Amino acid sequence: MTEVVIQDLTKRYGAAAAVDSISLSISEGEFVSLLGPSGCGKSTTLRLVAGFDQADAGKILFDGQDVSPLPPERRDIGMVFQSYALFPHMTVAQNLAFGLQMRKAPRAVIEERVARALDLVRLDGKADRYPRELSGGQQQRVALARALVIEPRILLLDEPLANLDAKLRDEMRLFIGELQRRVGITTIYVTHDQAEAMNMSDQVVVMFKGRIEQRGSPRDIYERPNGLEVATFIGQANFLSATVTVDTGRLMAQTALGTRPLPPESDASPGQVLSVLVRPEALTLTDSAAPGAVSGVVELAQYNGAFTEYRIRLADQETVCVQTPGPARHSRGVGVGLRLAMDPLWPIGSDA
Amino acid sequence: MSRRLLLMLPAALVLIFLIVLPYANIIVISFRPLSPDGAYGQGFTAANYVTVLTSAHYWRQIWTTIWIGLVTTALALLLGFPVAWDLARNRGRSQALRRAIALSPLLVGIVVRSYGWTILLGNNGVINRLARALGLTQSIIPLMYNRFGVIVALTHVFLPFMILPIMGVLQELDPALEQAGRSLGASPRTAFRRIVLPLCLPGVQSGCVMVFILTISAYVTPMLLGGMRVKTMPMTVVSTLIDAFRWPLGAAQALVLSLCGGLILIAFMRLTPMRWNR
Structure with missing residues (x-):
């Protein structure tokens, strides 16, 4: 398990700062949501942690090690995308095996861990299906399994429920929360949906205009917001x-x-x-x-x-x-x- | 007649009258004997095919045509893929301009474009004069009237037909797919090879098919840049039909070339998976 520390992280696009000198520490096994309206810098922050974007200033530490200079493939992260980004030319099992192949795991280990991961997300019968043959909720679970099967140091989720309908969204919310507690992995969850953030998180980080407005437990954020903006954004x-x-x-x-x-x-x-x-x-x-x-x-x-x-x-x-x-x-x-x-x-x- | 058939009728008529009937006619003509008082006589004969298929001269030309087609297709793929990638992926203010430049060969007629290349590549052309002026060489660099010149010009002329389909599939490709690959531990190169490339194969395939077909049937460009010294089959077909006025033989020549090209396309389709699923 990994502790994540973000120090004075800044990312500019032209003159505008998408992420404006934010600092945040996330303890081992904690589930932290980055919550805010679109354009508040939450997704950019996640992309910086993942390594898809390079920060203009600041540091990202995993267990004290500065990962800022590392490309995404060397950060040992598991990421779930809003579009799921399942590989359409690979079966469910091949999707899951991809990360393990990249880690040069032996075939027997891959088979065993893929089977276990499918079991974890309750998709054991679907190993040989192609992603397009699955429902939205099932694709979502494949994406989760693919991110977790490599046993990454941290799990990053970028609005993973945004494409699901309301009923399925509630179901997946419970599922993800439960799964995270069972696996015990340090998790950063990006969302603009306050209900998702409140339900699942240990800590909620509310962001506006590239800055952290408030960080606290869901109850803190709801009952003791530190300003008009947070108070009106939540509930x-x-x-x-x-x-x-x-x-x-x-x-x-x-x-x-x-x-x-x-x-x-x-x-x-x-x-x-x-x-x-x-x-x-x-x-x-x-x-x-x-x-x-x-x-x-x-x-x-x-x-x-x-x-x-x-x-x-x-x-x-x-x-x-x-x-x-x-x-x-x-x-x-x-x-x-x-x-x-x-x-x-x-x-x-x-x-x- | 059902409504669906009725709706298909206009397209079907166009296809039948402009494509199916002329082709059928060419096939029929290729089996006709030569006639002293007309384009072709009555009756059926396989003599035209015997002439084409038994002539080493024609086979050499067919091989030249196909060789030029294959090399041009490969070059267009090599040059076109990175351009398609840039046009699909790098947005920003210059995107529209870059697209216009990449597709500009389509805006100018094929004859003009080919003449443009003769100005550049001619023995007294821009490049040769520049090389002499700079003192790089005293003799003439043979850039034209050879396969090199023909291939250079054909690649330029047909490059947009490679770029467009590849750009299409790349645009449809969710950038998150590649990122997902990276997040799972793939280097940029591996993510490209295992994820991007297989998913844009359909575009690569249609681009290659189009450029190959256009190249082996090209007439103007090989004629202007090859100056009768690079003989390709379409040039022979035209001179047989028009100069020699031997329609049956010309039809047979054209059909043998089409058949050879078709066989190569079938082999190409077999070797590359048309769709990434199954």
Whole structure:
């Protein structure tokens, strides 16, 4: 198993920096997602780690060894491409054997390891098929098996689920996560899909414009985003304007939906005005007359099966987004009560 | 008549009237006897074929034609593949310009292009004069009126027919395939040999077939650059048909050449897999 360290990595295309001096360390066996919108530099970073592109500055270390000068074939990586890139002129077994042949493994070893890898991705009956004879999900599993059969130091995945339909995508998400834990290989996963990143990763790295905006556990990223951009990119977000007050020595945020404590590590000062993050599922709806609830009017109610999403207009004309489980219980134009079930409130930035 | 057959009718008519019937006619003529008062007489005879097949003179010409065809095809492949690669892979601002330059031989008529080469390669042409002016040689370098000149000009004239199909398959080829090969431990050379080359064989094959066919049937270029000193079969066919006015013999000559070329193509197709699957 391998520890990956990226130091001040920079890649420019013309004047623009696709990757702008990023540093990142990934421990042995960790599953790290690079998450961000298209053009944020996540794929370029992966290509630099793989060796398909040369960095303009910075270093990439595998277990302390600088691999930057090495071509891809000498980095000992396993890579899964968005298009799968299965060799169409080779059978599944030949695709899997390719990497082992390059490593000059004896025939018996190749046969044994190919069989084991096919077993691992549950494709044992398909060894002699050609890629085009397989379904998208099966091709995806062949691509995974081909990357893993060489027992690489690290596994790189470049948007591997982007070409699958929604149902298969959920299935493969579980499959890849499980497989990675079983094999225990250090993994870098590039995606623009926050659900993929949140589900599978130990750590999520959110990238914008060639820089790392935040790195943390999926929960950190969702509950404690370090800025407006991360907060809006991951899930739905309401931002409430809040005034900082003090109550028995604790910093509090006074909002239209009530006063709640700020996290103890907050460095806000009393009297300051800032934005706080309120996720839609942290709000509950009651009857407008319920005691302690803030009143508002339903502007929009969208039923999604598992939950209903409301847009509620408050008395001060601010709107908030609310998610409640189950079908819609309040229709458009009706007055409702809002309750904030969140403690502490996470500050996003000052409202200056 | 079903709708499908009806839709095929226009193309079928064109093919029948412009290709099938003329060919059938040539085959018929090749078996006719010579006639003193017309292009050919009535009746059937194999004499024309006997004349062609038993003549060492014709066999030499057929061999010259095919030899020139094979060498030109090989040269065009050697020169055309890297160009096709560059045009397919290296995008950027100059791509359109590079494409236009590579395909420009198609824009100018074959006669003009061939004359262009005579200006360059002639005994008193640009290259010879330059060589003399620079003092490299005092004698004439024989660049024309030999196989060398014919092959150089033919390669240039037909190069786009090699570039286009290869460029087509290379463009269709997912660059990730090669990268996948590299990620699995293949050097650039191995990735090319094991992945790129097998996958672009269909394009190489059609390019070779086209250039070979065009070359062995070329008339203008070998005539201008060979100056009657390099005798290829199409030149003989034309002079038999027009100068000697012996249609039956000319038809037989043409068909024997076609047959030889066809046999070589069949052998070529057998030796190279048409498709990479199975």
